[in-house]
Structure formats: C-alpha cells, structure tokens
Amino acid sequence: MDQYKKNKQKSIICWVFAFALAIFYLIVSFMPFIFMVLNSFKEKFEMLTKGVFNLPDSLNFANYTEVLTGGFSKYFMNSVIVLTISLLLLLFIAACASYPLARFKFKLANPIYAGIVACMSIPVHITLIPVFKMSRATGLYDSIWALIGPYIAFAVPISVFILTSFMKEIPREIEESAEIDGCGKIQMFFSVILPLAKPGLATLAIYNGVNMWNEFSFAYTLTQSSENRTLPLAIWEFQGQYSMNTPMIMAVLTLTLLPMIVMFIIFQDKLVKGMTAGAVKG
Amino acid sequence: MGGKEISLEKLRQRDTRRVAALFLAPVAILMAIYVIYPIIDTFITSTYQWNGISAGKKFIGIGNWKTLLADSSFWIAFRNNLVIMVLSICIQIPIGLALATFLDFGGKKLTVFKVIWFIPLLMSSVAIGFLFTYALATNGGLVSTISGWFGGGNVDLLGNPKTALLTVIMVICWQFTPFYMVYFMAAFTNIPYDVFEAARIDGATRGQYFWKIAFPLLVPSMKSAAILSMVGSLKYFDLIYVMTGGGPGTSTELMATYMYKQSFSTFNMGYGSAVAGGMFILISMVSLITMKLLNGKEEA
Numbered sequence: 001m002d003q004y005k006k007n008k009q010k011s012i013i014c015w016v017f018a019f020a021l022a023i024f025y026l027i028v029s030f031m032p033f034i035f036m037v038l039n040s041f042k043e044k045f046e047m048l049t050k051g052v053f054n055l056p057d058s059l060n061f062a063n064y065t066e067v068l069t070g071g072f073s074k075y076f077m078n079s080v081i082v083l084t085i086s087l088l089l090l091l092f093i094a095a096c097a098s099y100p101l102a103r104f105k106f107k108l109a110n111p112i113y114a115g116i117v118a119c120m121s122i123p124v125h126i127t128l129i130p131v132f133k134m135s136r137a138t139g140l141y142d143s144i145w146a147l148i149g150p151y152i153a154f155a156v157p158i159s160v161f162i163l164t165s166f167m168k169e170i171p172r173e174i175e176e177s178a179e180i181d182g183c184g185k186i187q188m189f190f191s192v193i194l195p196l197a198k199p200g201l202a203t204l205a206i207y208n209g210v211n212m213w214n215e216f217s218f219a220y221t222l223t224q225s226s227e228n229r230t231l232p233l234a235i236w237e238f239q240g241q242y243s244m245n246t247p248m249i250m251a252v253l254t255l256t257l258l259p260m261i262v263m264f265i266i267f268q269d270k271l272v273k274g275m276t277a278g279a280v281k282g
Numbered sequence: 283m284g285g286k287e288i289s290l291e292k293l294r295q296r297d298t299r300r301v302a303a304l305f306l307a308p309v310a311i312l313m314a315i316y317v318i319y320p321i322i323d324t325f326i327t328s329t330y331q332w333n334g335i336s337a338g339k340k341f342i343g344i345g346n347w348k349t350l351l352a353d354s355s356f357w358i359a360f361r362n363n364l365v366i367m368v369l370s371i372c373i374q375i376p377i378g379l380a381l382a383t384f385l386d387f388g389g390k391k392l393t394v395f396k397v398i399w400f401i402p403l404l405m406s407s408v409a410i411g412f413l414f415t416y417a418l419a420t421n422g423g424l425v426s427t428i429s430g431w432f433g434g435g436n437v438d439l440l441g442n443p444k445t446a447l448l449t450v451i452m453v454i455c456w457q458f459t460p461f462y463m464v465y466f467m468a469a470f471t472n473i474p475y476d477v478f479e480a481a482r483i484d485g486a487t488r489g490q491y492f493w494k495i496a497f498p499l500l501v502p503s504m505k506s507a508a509i510l511s512m513v514g515s516l517k518y519f520d521l522i523y524v525m526t527g528g529g530p531g532t533s534t535e536l537m538a539t540y541m542y543k544q545s546f547s548t549f550n551m552g553y554g555s556a557v558a559g560g561m562f563i564l565i566s567m568v569s570l571i572t573m574k575l576l577n578g579k580e581e582a
Contacts, residue, residue: 128318153316214406
C-alpha cells in the first residue's frame, strides 16, 4: 500500500512538472501569433509608443482593408490558379506512374522506382539556374505558368513513393475479377485502381498542396512583376511598400495564415496526417 | 502446344511493357526536363564565366571549381548547414518526442495543447521569417520587450554575428518541432494497445513503460525522423534568406543562400552553378553516409 501511495505521489509530481513544461511550450508557440494579431489592429505608431502587448486602442480594420484593396486578392488568385492546375496534373501523372510500378511485373520496375525515389533528396537549387534559363527561352518567365512545371516535377518523387506503396495494398482479387470480365490494363487503371486510390490521393493533395501554397524559391526566381507573383511573395512586396509600418505587415501575415487556419479547422486530422505523409511511409 | 504458350506469355509481357511505358512516360518526360537536364546543365554552366544574361560566355574549364574549393565563404556556409543539421536533430526530435509522449499519456483532454502546438507548422517559412524579423527587432520587438520586463535592455539577436545563427536555428526549431510531434504521435498509435495493457498489468509505471517499452519501439521512427531533418537542414533556404539574407557577414550564410546570391544578386551564374553543383555533391554524400550508418546499425 505504501509503495502504491509513493508511486501515486510520484506520478502527481511528474504530471505537475510535465504540465508546467507543456504550458511553457504553449506560451513559446503561441506568443508570436499574439504579437502578430494584436499588432495588426494597431496604427502605425501605436505599437512603438504604447508597447507591443498593449491592446489596440480600438479594433481597427484599416490595415486589413488597405491590404485587401492593395492587390492582395491578385496574389491570392495567382496562388489558387497555380495550386489547382499543378495539383490536378501532379495527382494524375503520379497515379499513372505508380500504377505500373505497383501492379505490374517487369524487370525495370524496381530500378525505375528507386530512381524516382532517389530524386527526393535533390535540392531545388541545383535546378534553379537551368530552369530560370529555360523559362526565359520559352517566354514563360515572369508568368505564373512558369511555376507549374517545376512544382509538379519536385512533387513527383514523394508522390510516386507514397502512391506506389498505397497501390500495392490493393488486393489482387479485385483486379483478377475485373480481368476475367475482360478489363484491359488501361481500363483497369481508370475504373478500378484510380477510384480505390482516392484516400492516398487525398493525403497527397494535402501534403503537396501545403508545400506548393508556401513555395518560395521558384516563385521568387521565375517571376518578377508583382501582378504575376504568388502569396508567399505578397509579403515580400508589401514589405517593400510598408517596411516601416509593422502593423501593416502583421496584417498581411495574418491574412496569409488565415486560409491555412480555416483549412485546419475544417480538415483537422486529415490535414495533420497529410502534412506528415512524407515521413510516415505509406 | 508448349511453343504457343511461351509466345502467348511473351506477347503478354510485351503488352505489359508497352502499357507500363505509356503510363510512365509523363513522369519520365517531366523529370527529364525539370530535374535531370537541369542537373547536367548546371555542371556544364559551371565551366563558364557568365553573368546569365548577356551572350558573352567564356569557357574557363574547372576555374570556378578551383575557386569554390578555396572559397572560405562557401565552406563557412557548409559548416553553418551542418550546425543547423546537428542542432535541429538534437532539439526538434527530443522536444517533439516529449510533446507527443505528453499528448499520448494525457489522451483527448489535451487536444487544446495539440492544436496550439501545431499552428507554427501551418505558416509558410517566408511568413515565419518576416514575423520573427519583426518579433526580434531591437526596438519594439517581442524579445526586447520581455527582456525589458526583467530589467534588461534591448537585445539585438539577429544583428549580432555571434547570436544570429543560434537565433535562426531557434526559429527553425519553433517551426518544425510540431512536425516531429505529430510524427511521433503517429508512431505511438502504431504501438499496439495490448503492449501497453500488458505492461500496466505487470505493474509497470508510465515512466517504466515509456523508457523500457515504448522508447525502444520508437527508435526506428527516430532514425527516419533524423534522416528527414538532416536532408531538410542541408537544403534550407527560405527562412534564412528572408530573415538575415545570410548576414551579418557570413554568420548565417547557407549553401543555398550563397548560391542564390551569387547567381541572382551579383549575376555570377557560372560561379553560382559551381556552388549549386558543390551543394548537390555534398548533400548526396552526407545523405549516403548517414543512410549507410543508420541502416548498418539496424543490421547489427
């Protein structure tokens, strides 16, 4: 009994200690966001004269209206267009490639799979100059269309990796019964494999969607004029315009985070699972 | 009979190969254009002296590579990458594991913690870079304000070459620790509930369960987390480019930021290509060695 009591006491002390640390980390995680949102409602000099943590004098949306009327929607639309096209194409061609790699038996299947997966650790920067040259040569430079190719290409390795292992899990029997009904290999893909791979495709859509939405290197290199830039660069452009106006920048940052927060509230667990898809195999 | 069967089998194989080629073609073409050709082209460009725009391209052989080998800025950048890599692994993975353990032991009641801890991961690196540039500003920044409460003066963490790299690493950890938290939470759910139950029936405390049972079962996940963190750290770019641009001096310079500045700020694309090539070679080497080491241990 004594031993039990002792253990109980020890366990309570441990929990108190753990909670203290957890709350400390909570503050560390959340403080920057409080800083961001609080100050986004302030006026230009209010922040400097009254301190960072003071509540704003009034809930003043002037910063937000100025940002929203100052071209923010253009960046937002560019991001939406690039994301939609890249994601749809990526999912289709990654599914196409994964199908033979997962379901067919042929000698080159393993080397091809290994080759594609090995591309995962290739840094974007080794391709930056040649892709920049290519986009200039083809006239795509400084348009959102220049981004689609590189976005898809760099998302292919991880997507094929995940989809192939996903498609391998589909039971053979389903395929066999379809085969008996006279279903060819191409038809099999569209009417059997692709519908069954939907959960895998959803995970990939989230994982790659978040990455493409936040992508910076290519967007920064391949576009130049502000009307052709995507959301991550909006911050850059606004910073150039309002560099001394911290509250304005905070409003921009809050607005760029907002779509992700909305997605997080709607899809919580799916989003969490999707964003770690690259690490958790299959 | 036999001969016919063989040819039927062969026909089928040929059919399989044809369909496979058809399905793999889009990916193959895309990878050839956007990954394989650029890698080759980068190495070719690295043998020229070229500003990237004008036609005046001068072949200089391995000149750029000789410069690169002797370029202390590049090696400082590589060292900074390694520092980020080591500290990222040493900070993010233990904290991520601790947070995941806390959430796993606490159950559903702690969802609030999970949700708030996760939010940094929702923000793009660029946005985080800007947010912290302002939050760490000497005047009216977050850290300066807090230091003021305790009687300290303004602190300039990013402007001081001694603290800049460490500060940036802290921001990186702030961003990515939730990733490892979620990652380890998934690993925890992969441990069958029976294992936990059996341990409890045998009278193990939660601490004993964690150290003696869960921890060893999580080692493989920790290894892949370390590989992931490693590859990521060597490629790091956005956040540092936004926050410090590699400065002050070369104190936070990374291979990627150095490459970018050489190529697109000073328009020295020939040399920039050599830097990119060097970066590619170093990353491939470090990745190969680490994977060999980690897999080798697994077999032993």
